[in-house]
Amino acid sequence: MEIKQENRxxxxxxxxxGKLDTVSSPEVQSALTAALEAADKGVVIDxxxxxxxxSAGLRVMLIGGKTAxxxxxxxRLAGLKPAVAEVFKMSGFDRLLEIRPDVAAATG
Amino acid sequence: MTATLQLTLKNxxxxxxxxxxxxxxxxxxxxIDPGLATTFELAFDEILANIxxxxxxxxxxxxxxxxxxxxxxxxxxxxxxxxxxxxxxxAAPDPDLEAGLEERAVGGLGLFLVRQLMDEVAxxxxxxxxxxxxxxxxxxxxx
Numbered sequence: 001m002e003i004k005q006e007n008r009x010x011x012x013x014x015x016x017x018g019k020l021d022t023v024s025s026p027e028v029q030s031a032l033t034a035a036l037e038a039a040d041k042g043v044v045i046d047x048x049x050x051x052x053x054x055s056a057g058l059r060v061m062l063i064g065g066k067t068a069x070x071x072x073x074x075x076r077l078a079g080l081k082p083a084v085a086e087v088f089k090m091s092g093f094d095r096l097l098e099i100r101p102d103v104a105a106a107t108g
Numbered sequence: 109m110t111a112t113l114q115l116t117l118k119n120x121x122x123x124x125x126x127x128x129x130x131x132x133x134x135x136x137x138x139x140i141d142p143g144l145a146t147t148f149e150l151a152f153d154e155i156l157a158n159i160x161x162x163x164x165x166x167x168x169x170x171x172x173x174x175x176x177x178x179x180x181x182x183x184x185x186x187x188x189x190x191x192x193x194x195x196x197x198x199a200a201p202d203p204d205l206e207a208g209l210e211e212r213a214v215g216g217l218g219l220f221l222v223r224q225l226m227d228e229v230a231x232x233x234x235x236x237x238x239x240x241x242x243x244x245x246x247x248x249x250x251x
Binding site: 023053062083087090091092096 | 208
């Protein structure tokens with residue numbers, strides 16, 4: 001998993017590239033926890049280059065949403081591929097988390 | 109003409125990458141829809157994670173997991189065979205999809221996703237082995 005971060009309008013945009021699965025999730029979890037701690041207003045996860053998300057990845061996003069809420073910070077997902085969006089819908093996570101079409105919509 | 113892919117994996121999640129690479133190469137060679145192959149890669153992640161975490165009394169010892177994939181030109185099917193404790197993934201309860209952010213449990217989703225993503229999932233105990241099979245046709249727009 002490739003993880004990049006940049007600041008946009010006070011939000012940390014974390015771009016992931018690869019597969020968000022059992023093996024890569026712990027790495028993403030620690031990066032996300034640190035980013036939520038450090039971010040001014042919150043974190044946007046750019047998932048445009050994520051091929052698929054397994055339940056381990058859904059768990060990371062759920063923990064991200066809970067952590068952000070406890071810290072009163074924003075937590076948004078952006079750019080989900082159709083197959084990834086389908087997994088979020090199947091699991092009901094599309095109703096638990098803020099999902100935007102792309103990073104511009106998530107940071108605007 | 110039916111194409112098959114067979115691999116014996118160890119009970120180590122690092123093996124998922126080896127399976128994923130073999131599946132991707134095989135799917136490309138057989139002209140199988142890449143999106144369908146990715147759905148199977150996701151399912152294997154859930155199933156192998158479940159087996160490596162929960163199936164064995166001695167998880168640190170090496171155990172063999174047999175994986176077979178079959179493509180008949182219309183349906184991709186797979187079977188995962190392990191010699192762990194008897195476990196029927198079809199009997200596991202569905203997660204509470206209506207729970208809110210705070211209440212939502214962080215586990216129990218993986219096998220639910222496999223059941224949702226596949227057209228068919230079947231389990232049987234075969235002597236000392238669990239046999240989990242699943243199948244899916246490509247999405248209609250890909251055909």
